[in-house]
Structures are given as C-alpha cells and as structure tokens.
Amino acid sequence: MNKQTFCLFALLIGFALPGSYAQNAYTLDDIIARSKAQSPVAKQADTRLETSYWQYRVYRTSFNPQLSLDGSLPNYYKKVSQIIQEDGTYRYIPVEQTNNSLSMGLFQPLPWTGGTLSANTSLGYFKDYHLNTLSEQWTGNVFNISLDQPIFSFNQMRWDRKTEPLRYEESRREYVEQMELVASQAVEMFFNVLQSQIGVQIARFNLANNDTIYKIEQGRYNIGTTSQDKLLQVELQLLRSRQDVAQASLDLETARLELRSYMGLRESESYDLLLPEMIPQFEVSVEDALNYARKNRSAFIAFERRRLEAERDVAQARGQRFQTKLSATYGLNNNGVVLNDIYTRPEQMQQFNLTLNVPILDWGRNKARMRTAMANKKLSDYVISQDEVDFEQTVITQVRKFEMLRLQIEITHKSDDVAAQRYNVAQNRYLIGKIDITNLNIALTEKDDAKRSYLQALKSFWVAYYDLRRLTLYDFYRKELLFKEEGQAQ
Numbered sequence: 001m002n003k004q005t006f007c008l009f010a011l012l013i014g015f016a017l018p019g020s021y022a023q024n025a026y027t028l029d030d031i032i033a034r035s036k037a038q039s040p041v042a043k044q045a046d047t048r049l050e051t052s053y054w055q056y057r058v059y060r061t062s063f064n065p066q067l068s069l070d071g072s073l074p075n076y077y078k079k080v081s082q083i084i085q086e087d088g089t090y091r092y093i094p095v096e097q098t099n100n101s102l103s104m105g106l107f108q109p110l111p112w113t114g115g116t117l118s119a120n121t122s123l124g125y126f127k128d129y130h131l132n133t134l135s136e137q138w139t140g141n142v143f144n145i146s147l148d149q150p151i152f153s154f155n156q157m158r159w160d161r162k163t164e165p166l167r168y169e170e171s172r173r174e175y176v177e178q179m180e181l182v183a184s185q186a187v188e189m190f191f192n193v194l195q196s197q198i199g200v201q202i203a204r205f206n207l208a209n210n211d212t213i214y215k216i217e218q219g220r221y222n223i224g225t226t227s228q229d230k231l232l233q234v235e236l237q238l239l240r241s242r243q244d245v246a247q248a249s250l251d252l253e254t255a256r257l258e259l260r261s262y263m264g265l266r267e268s269e270s271y272d273l274l275l276p277e278m279i280p281q282f283e284v285s286v287e288d289a290l291n292y293a294r295k296n297r298s299a300f301i302a303f304e305r306r307r308l309e310a311e312r313d314v315a316q317a318r319g320q321r322f323q324t325k326l327s328a329t330y331g332l333n334n335n336g337v338v339l340n341d342i343y344t345r346p347e348q349m350q351q352f353n354l355t356l357n358v359p360i361l362d363w364g365r366n367k368a369r370m371r372t373a374m375a376n377k378k379l380s381d382y383v384i385s386q387d388e389v390d391f392e393q394t395v396i397t398q399v400r401k402f403e404m405l406r407l408q409i410e411i412t413h414k415s416d417d418v419a420a421q422r423y424n425v426a427q428n429r430y431l432i433g434k435i436d437i438t439n440l441n442i443a444l445t446e447k448d449d450a451k452r453s454y455l456q457a458l459k460s461f462w463v464a465y466y467d468l469r470r471l472t473l474y475d476f477y478r479k480e481l482l483f484k485e486e487g488q489a490q
Contacts, residue, residue, distance in 0.1 A: 035186035038264030045178035052171035071102035111157040115149035144331025154319030173298035180470035191459035196252035207241040280477040296473035310377040317373035412454040419450035
C-alpha cells in the first residue's frame with residue numbers, strides 16, 4: 001500500500017502547472033484542520049454552539065433568586081386638572097404634585113411545585129405643593145413575603161429540568177458531528193483537486209502519445225503501409241486529446257478555486273497537495289460501532305428528548321382541564337408625615353386567597369385536547385422507534401461499506417498496475433505493426449480508467465472514514481472518543 005501511494009505521490013509532484021512557483025504544500029490533515037478553523041460551515045457551527053450555550057445559561061439562571069429594583073423617581077407633574085366636587089360639579093384647579101415610589105424585591109422560583117416565593121420592601125413619597133395640611137406623606141411596606149402557588153396545574157419548570165439539559169448536550173454533540181462533516185467535505189474537495197491534477201496529467205500524456213502516433217501513421221501512409229481511414233482516425237484522436245487537455249485544465253482550476261474558498265485561502269496564496277502517506281489499518285465491528293453511536297451521537301439524545309417532550313405535552317393538556325391558584329401574603333406596612341413614622345409600630349398586612357377556574361360546560365374541549373396530546377405522543381413514539389431503526393441501519397451499512405472500500409483500494413491499485421503494463425505492451429506491439437490503432441486506444445482508455453478508479457477508491461475510503469467518525473463520534477484508528485463529556489478538556 002505504501003509503495004502504490006509513493007508512486008502516485010511522485011506522479012503528482014512531478015506534475016506542475018505552467019508558470020507555477022514555490023507553493024505551500026498541504027497534507028490531508030492540514031486541509032481538514034484549516035477547513036475546521038476557517039470554512040463558513042465551521043464558523044456557522046461555532047456560532048450555533050455559542051447560541052446554544054447562552055440559551056442554556058438563560059435556562060440555568062431562571063432557577064436562581066432574582067433581585068430587582070423598581071421605582072418612579074422622580075415623578076413630578078404640574079398642570080390644571082378637572083376635579084370633581086362634593087356636589088358633583090367640576091372645577092379646574094392647578095395641581096402641582098410629586099408622587100415617588102421605590103421597591104426592591106427578591107423572587108425565588110420553586111421548580112418542584114411551579115410556584116414563586118418572593119420578599120420585597122417598598123417606599124412611597126407624596127407631596128402636594130398647594131395643600132397647607134397633609135401636604136407631605138410617606139408610605140411603605142417594611143417587608144412582605146408572598147407565595148403564589150398553582151395547584152394541580154402544569155409545571156413548566158419541572159419539565160424544563162428534564163428537557164433543557166438534554167437539548168444543550170444534544171447541541172454540543174451536534175457541533176462535533178458538524179466538524180466531522182466539515183472534514184468529510186474537505187476530503188472530497190481535496191481529492192477533487194488531486195483527481196483533476198491526474199486528469200490534466202493523463203490528458204497531456206495522451207496528447208503527446210497521440211501526436212507521436214499521428215506522425216507515425218503519417219509516415220506509414222506516405223509509404224503506403226496504412227490506409228487513409230486509419231490516418232484520419234488517428235488525427236481525430238489527436239484533436240480529441242487537445243480538447244481533453246483544455247477541459248481537464250478547466251476542471252482543475254475549478255476544483256482548486258472551490259477548495260481555496262472552502263479553506264479560506266487568500267487569492268494570492270498558492271498551494272499544492274500531498275497524498276496521505278498511509279492508509280490507516282484497523283478493524284471495525286458492527287457491534288462496537290452501534291455501541292459508540294448509541295452512547296455518543298446527538299440523535300440518540302434527541303430521541304430521549306422527543307419522548308419527554310411528548311409526555312410534557314400530555315401533562316400540559318391535563319393541567320389545562322381546570323386551574324387553581326393559591327396566593328398568600330404577610331408583611332408590615334405603615335404611613336406617616338415623616339419617614340421615621342413608617343418604621344414606628346408598623347401595622348400587620350395579611351392576605352390569603354384561593355382562585356378557581358373550573359369549566360362546567362366546554363362541549364368536550366378538554367377531552368379533545370387530551371386525546372390530541374395522547375395521539376401525538378403515540379405518533380411520536382412510532383416515529384422515534386422508526387428513526388432509531390433507520391439510524392442503526394445507517395451505521396451498519398457504513399461499517400460494511402468501509403470494509404468493502406478497503407478491499408476496493410487493493411483491487412484498484414492492482415488494476416492500475418496491470419492496465420499500465422498492458423498499455424506498454426500494446427504500445428510496443430502497435431509500433432511493430434502487430435495491432436491496429438483501435439486496440440491501442442482501448443488499452444489507453446483502460447489505463448486511464450484504472451488510474452482514475454484507484455484515486456476514486458482512495459477518495460471514497462477517506463470520505464467513509466470521516467463519515468464513520470461522524471456517525472459514532474469515535475476514532476477507531478486512534479481508539480479515542482471525539483466527544484468529551486462536559487467538564488473534560490476538549
């Protein structure tokens with residue numbers, strides 16, 4: 001395997017474009033690393049991961065105590081207002097007042113019950129500049145404690161504690177999978193360039209051969225040992241070779257521009273590519289691949305999250321049948337003409353109420369809502385089960401495909417050697433007149449096809465290698481997980 005790679009590597013190094021100069025040489029690992037760092041797809045994945053992280057932080061902080069300060073300070077107004085009198089008439093009186101307020105509250109969600117516990121204190125100040133008595137007043141709550149507790153209702157926080165950590169973990173693993181997809185796409189573009197380089201080399205080699213053959217046929221035609229039909233056939237082959245060179249050069253330029261754009265290279269930065277120096281040798285069992293896929297892939301976390309969300313929707317529909325809420329408040333408040341009056345022998349403040357909202361006649365709406373949620377859950381269970389089967393089948397197919405591609409490399413390499421030897425024999429036989437130009441062209445086509453098939457087999461192998469990593473988040477060659485648990489170094 002190393003010998004065949006070296007031969008093809010030497011062939012590629014020997015090929016240079018007209019006007020080329022010293023270039024940066026990139027291996028396959030270099031292309032993948034640069035693509036993961038600079039490709040638009042990788043940057044989009046980075047941004048999505050960052051967004052998921054901050055969304056998760058928002059969720060986490062929703063369970064923490066929240067301290068807030070509210071107020072209207074200052075609140076001054078001066079105007080002529082319509083004031084109703086004791087006899088029911090109105091007078092227009094100038095009003096100049098200030099009415100300021102300030103409150104501070106501490107709120108603690110109760111995720112186990114879905115309620116909220118709060119404690120706050122407030123202060124208010126009022127002054128009327130046109131009154132002689134009671135023109136200035138203070139009021140305030142020294143403190144109060146409140147409980148708002150829904151009863152027998154849907155608890156969103158309880159379900160968020162189950163689904164949101166899974167959603168965040170899912171996003172973290174999706175990021176790793178996206179990076180492996182970037183690697184797979186980079187491999188395809190990498191080999192597209194190499195295949196185009198080989199295509200140009202083959203086209204130029206064939207052009208030189210066909211030009212030599214045309215001159216030979218011209219000599220034979222001049223001495224009468226070949227027919228005009230064969231000469232025209234060779235000339236047509238020469239013209240096609242020139243067309244092939246032009247098309248191959250265009251394909252190479254296109255492939256190089258696509259890879260340059262994907263890697264984020266500047267237009268002035270030239271580059272060359274080096275074939276992988278070795279083909280990794282390792283064994284992959286279907287059982288191991290499935291185990292790593294179930295353990296690491298975001299899809300299997302998504303399956304669990306989707307099941308929980310279906311159960312959550314049923315619980316939400318059940319909680320909407322009737323609504324009951326308990327509210328209770330206890331505190332101390334007071335008022336006075338000076339600030340100290342508020343804190344001198346404040347009065348108790350108590351409040352307790354229980355609100356109900358029970359539908360008596362809804363024409364089966366609650367029942368229909370429940371039946372809909374339960375039917376959706378049943379459908380979700382069926383879909384998830386099928387998705388699990390489909391995903392496992394994808395992993396199994398990829399493992400078997402990978403094993404087949406390794407064998408294909410060996411076969412195509414051997415075919416490449418045999419086709420090259422056959423063409424050399426056919427070329428020598430043609431020169432001594434043992435075979436005609438048609439048989440020589442057949443040998444030439446087989447040689448070119450074998451070379452392309454070998455390079456295509458290498459491309460398919462490396463694409464499959466990174467697809468297998470993406471499907472399992474495990475590198476079977478290095479025997480290491482691509483995904484690290486939260487808290488471990490990436």
